[in-house]
Amino acid sequence: MPELRPIIFVVDDDASVRDAITNLLDSVGLHAQVFGSTEEFWRAPRPDVPSCLVLDVRLPGVNGLDFQETLEKSGVSIPVIFITAHGDVPMTSRAMKAGAIEFLMKPFQKEDLLAAIHHGLERDRLWREEEAQISALRERYQQLTAREREVMDLVVTGLINKQIGAQLGLSEVTVKIHRGRVMQKMEATSLAELVRMSDKLKPRIHDRFF
C-alpha cells in the first residue's frame, strides 16, 4: 500500500483554537483540515487516507460526544481525540468507553496532542490495513462456488473429509477435490491459515459491512 499523507480533521467552534491547532500541526509537518461544526465535517468529502479526528466536546448543534455515537452507528471508523475546556469524569468515561483515543483538557500540551494524534493515525493505519486484507479475502471468498463454501465452512470446524462427505451426501474423493479448490482459491497454504481467514471473514461480514 503506498504511504499517503495523513489528514488530521479538527472540529472546534472557536476560530482561534482551530487556527492555533492548524498552526501547531503545520509546524510539525502534519496536515490539518478544520471545521466549525460536526455538520460541516459530516458534509465534507473525506479522502481515503490515514486520518484521525480532533473533536471539541461542546459544539453548536450536535455536540462532540453525540457525534462520536453517530459516527459509530453509521459505521464510520475514525479514531477520535476529544478536547474540552470543562471535562468531568462521566464525560471522560463515556468518551473512552465509546473508543476515544484520548480525552484532553484545554489548554493541552503539544506532546499530549501529538502523541494522541500519532496513536490515532497508527490505529487508523491498522484498521485500514485490516480492512484491505478483509476485502481481499472477501473477494476470494466470493469466487468460491456454493458447494465449495459449504465444504470450507465444515473444514474450518475441524471435521475430516469422511465426516464432511457424510454430512453433505458426497463421496470422500469429491470432498477432497472441493477442499483443494478452496485452498487454492483462498490462497491458503495450510489448514490453520484457512481457519484464521474464516475467522477474519465471519465477524467482519456481520459487524462491519452489513
Place this chain on the structure above:
Amino acid sequence: MTIVIFLHVLYVGRVPQRSVVATKRRLVSTRERIRSFLQRYGIALFGVAVAFASTLLVQGLFPYPFLFLFFGAVMASAWFGGTGPGVFAVLLSTVVVEYFFVPPFHSFAISTSAEAYFGAFVVCALVASWVSSAKKKSEVALKHGLDQLEIRVSERSAELMKTQAELAHLSQVLSMGELTASIAHEINQPLTAVVTHGHACVEWLSANPPNLEKTRQTIERIIQDGTRAGAVLSRIRALFKKEAPAKDWFDMNEVIHELTVFLRDEATRRRISIRTDLVPGLSKVKADRVQLQQVVLNLMMNGMDAVAETAGHPKELLVSAREEDSELIVRVEDSGIGLDAEMAEKIFNPFFTTKPHGIGMGLSISRSIIESHEGHLWAVPRPSGGAIFQFTLPIRPKESHA
C-alpha cells in the same frame, strides 16, 4: 406658696460641681429648668386669675356660688403643666373660692350650710386635676411610643434596603454561578489558542533553518488571542462588581447583544435558540448599566429555564427592544410552559419560586431595579403559548446625551 416655689427652685438648682464645662452645661440646663418651671406654674396662676375674674363678672347672675370656671383652670393647668401645677391650681382656687365666693364672703371662715358645697368643690377640683394630668401623661407616653415606633420602622426599612441590595448582589452571583462553565469556556478558548500557538512557535524556531516568518505570524496571533482573553475577563469583572448604582448613558441594544453572546454557549448546550429583534438606532437610556444587564440576564435565564421544561416544541427565546411614546420597551418572549394571569403577578413576590433550587428573589429584585429607574416590569401570557416578560424605561430628551 411662694416658699414652696422657692424651695423647689433651690432643690432643682442644687448641683455638684465637677468641672467648669460641666458646671456651665448644668447652669444652662438649670436655667432652662427654672424657665420651664415658672412657665408651668405661671399657667396655673394665670388660669386661676382668669377664672376668678370671669366668676366675679357672672357671679351676680346665679343664686349660688358659681365655681365651674375654676375646674377649667385646674384642668388646663394639669394638662399643660403636669401634676404639680395642677395641684397648685387646686390650692390657689380653694383659697380664692373660700375667701371670695363661700359665705361668709371676704373671710376665711366657712358657714355650716356651705361646708358640704365647698368640700365637694375641693374634691371635684382634685379629681379634675388628677384626671387631666393622667390623661396628658398617657397621651405623652403614646406619642413617645409612636415616635419610637417610627424610628424603629425607619431603622428596619433601612436595614431591609441594605439586605435587598445584598440579595441583589447575591442573586447576581448565583446566576453567575450557573454560568461558571460558560465563563470557563470563554476564557479557556483564547488561552488554548495562546498555548497552542506558543508550542507552534517553538517548533518554527527549532526548524533548521528557523522559520522566522511563521514565528512572526504566530506571535501576532498570540497577541490577538491574549487580548481577547483579557477582554472576556474585564467583561466578567464588570458583571461581578458590587457597586453603588452608577447611572450612565448607554445603548440597550448593546447590552442585549452582549448577553446573547454571553449566553450562547449555555443556550447551545440546552438546545435553545435565542433570537433578537432590535430596532437599530434606539435612543440611549440613562441607567445603571450593570443593574439593567442583571435584569435582562435574569429574564433571559428564566426564559431559558421555562423553555427547557417543555418537550416537543421548538425551544425559542426572543429578545426585542423598541421605542414607543418616549419609552423604551424591552421584551423577553419564551415558548415555555407559560403562566396564567394570577401567576403573572405572584411571581414578582419575594421568595416566590417555581424552580427546585431557586430562592425566588430574581424577579422581585428585577422589578425593584426597574422601578428605581422609573420604569415598569410585568409579565403576560404569550398568545401562542409561553410567557412574555417586558419592562419599560423612560427616555430623556436626546440633547442630554454626553
